[in-house]
Each structure stands twice: as C-alpha cells, then as structure tokens.
Amino acid sequence: MFEASGGNELYRPTFRSEIVRRLYFKSVKHGGALSAWQHGDIDINWPLVARLAELAYRCNLCRRCAQTCPIGADNGLVAHELRKLLSQELGINAKECHDNGSVLQLKVGSSTGMSSLVVKDNIEFIDEDMMDRTGIKVETPWDVEGADVLLIHNAGEILAWPENPGAFALILSAAGIKWTLSSELAGYDSINYGLWYDDAQFARVAIKHAQAAKKLGVKKIVLGECGHAHKALSVIADRVLTGDLNIPRESSMTLLRDIVMNGRLTLDPSRNAFPVTLHDPCNLVRLMGVVEPQREIVRKICPEFREMEPHGVDNYCCGGGSGFAIMSGNNFQDWRFHVSGRKKMEQVLNAFADCMDPSINKYICAPCSNCKGQFRDMLAYYDLWNKNRILYGGLVELIVNCMVDAKPGFIDWEWH
Ligand code: SF4
Ligand code: SF4
Structure with a gap:
C-alpha cells in the first residue's frame, strides 16, 4: 500500500500503529510529561478517532509487513484490532461488512440476501447448466445426514460465478465422495465478514456454520474456494468451536489435491x-x-x-x-x-x-x-x-x- 501510494506516509504500515502506541501510553497508562517526551504526545479527539477509523480501512490485513519486519511487528493485526474496537465499542464499521454482511447473513442465511429456497432454485438451475455444458448428469445433494463432507461455498459464487459450485458438484460426484450442501441458516454460505471487523459477529456466524454441520452429523466441513472463509472457520474459529461443535474442517485445496493426484478422475x-x-x-x-x-x-x-x-x-x-x-x-x-x-x-x-x-x-x-x-x-x-x-x-x-x-x-x- 505504502509503495503503491507513491510513498505516502499515511500508508506506511507503522503509521497507524504509532498513533495507537502513543494513545496507549497517554490514555491507558495515563502517562504525564515524561511519558509524552519518551513515547510521543498525542491528543485524543473526534478528528483523530475518525482518521484512525479511515486508516484502519486502508490496510487490507494481508500481514505481509509482519513477515518482513525483523522483530515481527504485526501492523496488520493492529489495523484489525482497531476495526474491532471501532465496531464493538463505538458501532463504527463498513456497512458492506456489517449491515449488508454479517447482520443480513444472520437474519436470512446469506450476506447475498438469498434464503435457502432461493439457493436451492439456483443450484438446480446450475446442475442443469452443467449437464448442458459437459454432458454429465449431476444432482447436487442437500441435507444428507451422515455425509462424509459438508461443502460450504461462499454464496456469492452461486450468483456471480455459478460454474464454480457447478464444477465442484461435478468433481465430487465423479470422484465418488459422499457429500452434501446444507439448507440451514448460514449453512449454505461460508462468508464470515466478522473476521474483518468484529469478533462478536464473527463468533455468531461461525457457530451457525458448525451447528449446520452438527445437525447433519457430517464427518467434516470442507470450505469451497474462499480464502477468508477458510481462515475464519478453520483457524480463527478454533477459539469458539469447542466441545461437540469442534467438527473437523478441511480446505477444498487438499481434498481436490487428493482427488486429482490419486487418479480418481x-x-x-x-x-x-x-x-x-x-x-x-x-x-x-x-x-x-x-x-x-x-x-x-x-x-x-x-x-x-x-x-x-x-x-x-x-x-x-x-x-x-x-x-x-x-x-x-x-x-x-x-x-x-x-x-x-x-x-x-x-x-x-x-x-x-x-x-x-x-x-x-x-x-x-x-x-x-x-x-x-x-x-x-x-x-x-x-x-x-x-x-x-x-x-x-x-x-x-x-x-x-x-x-x-x-x-x-x-x-x-x-x-x-
Ligand atoms: S521494526 Fe518492523 S514495523 Fe518497525 S519499522 Fe522495522 S520493519 Fe517496520
Ligand atoms: S497488513 Fe498489508 S496492507 Fe496492512 S499495513 Fe501490513 S503490508 Fe500494509
């Protein structure tokens, strides 16, 4: 970001971290004049908070800076913590992630706004389209109890790139995998935008995903081609999904690798x-x-x-x-x-x-x-x-x- 902006100091990875550091010493540690001299002074006021909010959304949380920093300073994580504070404490967030994202998903089942009935209709159409395009008959299974794999797509695929869920259906069926989709609330949409801005919203959605899998008694959840959904449910949700909600989660990359490399197609x-x-x-x-x-x-x-x-x-x-x-x-x-x-x-x-x-x-x-x-x-x-x-x-x-x-x-x- 810093390089692509032509070296604009605002976008240097440490810029927002430095503000947070100064705020910490002044407002959390209640530092006086000596602390201000040692750590740098700063005044907290609305323009500062507003600019910090803006800056928290000028980092794509890629965490490449943490990888190259010799002491491992994770400025991406600082940006993420800022987004969390802003959302959880002040109610400031991006409407695409919150109102049109996690709130909508928890209400109707998907941040695309699709209910399970609409998704089923779309998938039926996609199955027919796959038959026309490949000559292979495919029927996407729904709510199969005890399936080996519960596949959860980013539901945006169904609308924007229907050939992707269609191709998954063709491959898993041809490879003889016992798989299913779920029509439970959020069980058909792996999106979890809470990952980007709010831990409470994150946890609510992650629990819905695990509950959908638990209800069907599947052996594992497999995440379709969605990076943030992968990290949300496989890694970060570890802190939330304990006990009987701790259902094995796997990347579709490894499942597909096993299918392709083992000659199942x-x-x-x-x-x-x-x-x-x-x-x-x-x-x-x-x-x-x-x-x-x-x-x-x-x-x-x-x-x-x-x-x-x-x-x-x-x-x-x-x-x-x-x-x-x-x-x-x-x-x-x-x-x-x-x-x-x-x-x-x-x-x-x-x-x-x-x-x-x-x-x-x-x-x-x-x-x-x-x-x-x-x-x-x-x-x-x-x-x-x-x-x-x-x-x-x-x-x-x-x-x-x-x-x-x-x-x-x-x-x-x-x-x-
Ligand atoms: S220590 Fe890390 S975060 Fe700080 S300036 Fe160096 S590379 Fe950047
Ligand atoms: S996480 Fe990525 S975008 Fe954010 S400051 Fe670091 S390198 Fe830049």
Missing part, C-alpha cells in the same frame, strides 16, 4: 494448453500455510503454468482483501484500482509478459471468491480482457476443463 492436461498463473489468496496461503496442494494440481493439469513473482507465502494481496472487494462507497473503487491492486496487476502482467498477444487466451487461477471479485473489477478497469485476453477463474474450473468424460471447452472464453 481421468484428466487430459492438453485441454488446458494455455498460459495459466496462480494467485495466492493471503488468508489461504500466507495466513494458513496452504501453499502446495493447489500447486500440485496446476502443475499436473496445466502444461503452461507459470508462477507469479513473488509467490506462495510471499505473495502480494489481490488488492481486494479485508472487505475492499465488496466495498464501493466513498472512494474505495478508485483506491482498489489505483493503489491496493497495483502490485498484483504488475505481477500478473509480468507473469504473462511472453504471451501478451490477444491471440493467446490466458488464465489467472484465483481460488478465492473475494480475490476473483477484485480481479474481475481490475481486469475490466484496465481493459485487459479486450486488449490482452487475460481471464480469471477458480481452480475447479480448470479441473473440469480437462476431465475426459466432459465435453471439451468447459472454460468459457468470454468476459464474465
């Missing part, structure tokens, strides 16, 4: 003979350590795979992290296009530097719903589909695209 990598690069969602990769499973898959099924530099745990955020991708108010779109997303776009262009000609279709594999939203908006803003034929999508689409049993051409080389 017949695949023809030559169907994926186009340049592919892989985006590392911060929550999934740097913050959870899920680095290799998705790479094993793309190395096996994408003959023209190339890494971005840097990649893996050293990746750059897509620029839509921590809720930016769903925020459109104030100047957030400008911010995403001109500041927070710049590093990632530079990486993408470098990864495809040898094949920029528009006669060559190129694919950014981004196994995260939030990141895909950011890629969609960035590619559209810079017109990179029309100019250079750079498309984006998930991992499961690449797998289905090379399934021998499916009709060729699953990936739709059209802008969407």
Whole structure:
C-alpha cells in the first residue's frame, strides 16, 4: 500500500500503529510529561478517532509487513484490532461488512440476501447448466445426514460465478465422495465478514456454520474456494468451536489435491494448453500455510503454468482483501484500482509478459471468491480482457476443463 501510494506516509504500515502506541501510553497508562517526551504526545479527539477509523480501512490485513519486519511487528493485526474496537465499542464499521454482511447473513442465511429456497432454485438451475455444458448428469445433494463432507461455498459464487459450485458438484460426484450442501441458516454460505471487523459477529456466524454441520452429523466441513472463509472457520474459529461443535474442517485445496493426484478422475492436461498463473489468496496461503496442494494440481493439469513473482507465502494481496472487494462507497473503487491492486496487476502482467498477444487466451487461477471479485473489477478497469485476453477463474474450473468424460471447452472464453 505504502509503495503503491507513491510513498505516502499515511500508508506506511507503522503509521497507524504509532498513533495507537502513543494513545496507549497517554490514555491507558495515563502517562504525564515524561511519558509524552519518551513515547510521543498525542491528543485524543473526534478528528483523530475518525482518521484512525479511515486508516484502519486502508490496510487490507494481508500481514505481509509482519513477515518482513525483523522483530515481527504485526501492523496488520493492529489495523484489525482497531476495526474491532471501532465496531464493538463505538458501532463504527463498513456497512458492506456489517449491515449488508454479517447482520443480513444472520437474519436470512446469506450476506447475498438469498434464503435457502432461493439457493436451492439456483443450484438446480446450475446442475442443469452443467449437464448442458459437459454432458454429465449431476444432482447436487442437500441435507444428507451422515455425509462424509459438508461443502460450504461462499454464496456469492452461486450468483456471480455459478460454474464454480457447478464444477465442484461435478468433481465430487465423479470422484465418488459422499457429500452434501446444507439448507440451514448460514449453512449454505461460508462468508464470515466478522473476521474483518468484529469478533462478536464473527463468533455468531461461525457457530451457525458448525451447528449446520452438527445437525447433519457430517464427518467434516470442507470450505469451497474462499480464502477468508477458510481462515475464519478453520483457524480463527478454533477459539469458539469447542466441545461437540469442534467438527473437523478441511480446505477444498487438499481434498481436490487428493482427488486429482490419486487418479480418481481421468484428466487430459492438453485441454488446458494455455498460459495459466496462480494467485495466492493471503488468508489461504500466507495466513494458513496452504501453499502446495493447489500447486500440485496446476502443475499436473496445466502444461503452461507459470508462477507469479513473488509467490506462495510471499505473495502480494489481490488488492481486494479485508472487505475492499465488496466495498464501493466513498472512494474505495478508485483506491482498489489505483493503489491496493497495483502490485498484483504488475505481477500478473509480468507473469504473462511472453504471451501478451490477444491471440493467446490466458488464465489467472484465483481460488478465492473475494480475490476473483477484485480481479474481475481490475481486469475490466484496465481493459485487459479486450486488449490482452487475460481471464480469471477458480481452480475447479480448470479441473473440469480437462476431465475426459466432459465435453471439451468447459472454460468459457468470454468476459464474465
Ligand atoms: S521494526 Fe518492523 S514495523 Fe518497525 S519499522 Fe522495522 S520493519 Fe517496520
Ligand atoms: S497488513 Fe498489508 S496492507 Fe496492512 S499495513 Fe501490513 S503490508 Fe500494509
């Protein structure tokens, strides 16, 4: 952020931490003149609080700064704690995360506003579409008691990228997995925006997810392609889901890796003979350590795979992290296009530097719903589909695209 802003001091990772540090010594430790001389003085007033609130939402919580700091100072965590304080103590938060996010999800079941009836309708339509596109009949199972896997998608996929849940259904069914979706409140939407701003909202949603799994008596929960949902339910919810709510949780990356690498599908990598690069969602990769499973898959099924530099745990955020991708108010779109997303776009262009000609279709594999939203908006803003034929999508689409049993051409080389 600091680099992409042209070195604006406001966005130096330590800037907001320094304010918090001074506030701590003055207002919590009640430091006097000596403390002010030693730690720096500061006055708490409304303009300061308002500017801190603004600054807490100019960090995408990628925590790359903690990784490079020699003493491990975690300025991303400071920004996160600020967001929590602002929401939990002062009721200040982003409406996209709170009113239209966790509040709506707890009320109707999904932050998309979809009830379970609407989701079921949509999934039925997606199943039919999958049959048309691949020639393989698929019927998504609902509320199967005792299933091995409860798959929870980011429900945004169902609306924005229906081919993603469709591809999951094709793969899990073809691999013979006993799986199910849940129609319980929040059981069909893995989103947990509380992760970004409010622990109480976070806990409420995480408990709903676990209760949906417990009700069905499934063996484990598998998270679809959504980075923040991964970290929310697998890692952070550890503090909340105790006792009989502590149901095993697994990443879809490892399940898919096991399916692909164990030969449970017949695949023809030559169907994926186009340049592919892989985006590392911060929550999934740097913050959870899920680095290799998705790479094993793309190395096996994408003959023209190339890494971005840097990649893996050293990746750059897509620029839509921590809720930016769903925020459109104030100047957030400008911010995403001109500041927070710049590093990632530079990486993408470098990864495809040898094949920029528009006669060559190129694919950014981004196994995260939030990141895909950011890629969609960035590619559209810079017109990179029309100019250079750079498309984006998930991992499961690449797998289905090379399934021998499916009709060729699953990936739709059209802008969407
Ligand atoms: S110690 Fe860490 S947080 Fe502080 S200035 Fe150095 S790198 Fe930045
Ligand atoms: S967490 Fe990421 S965006 Fe936030 S200050 Fe650190 S490097 Fe910058």
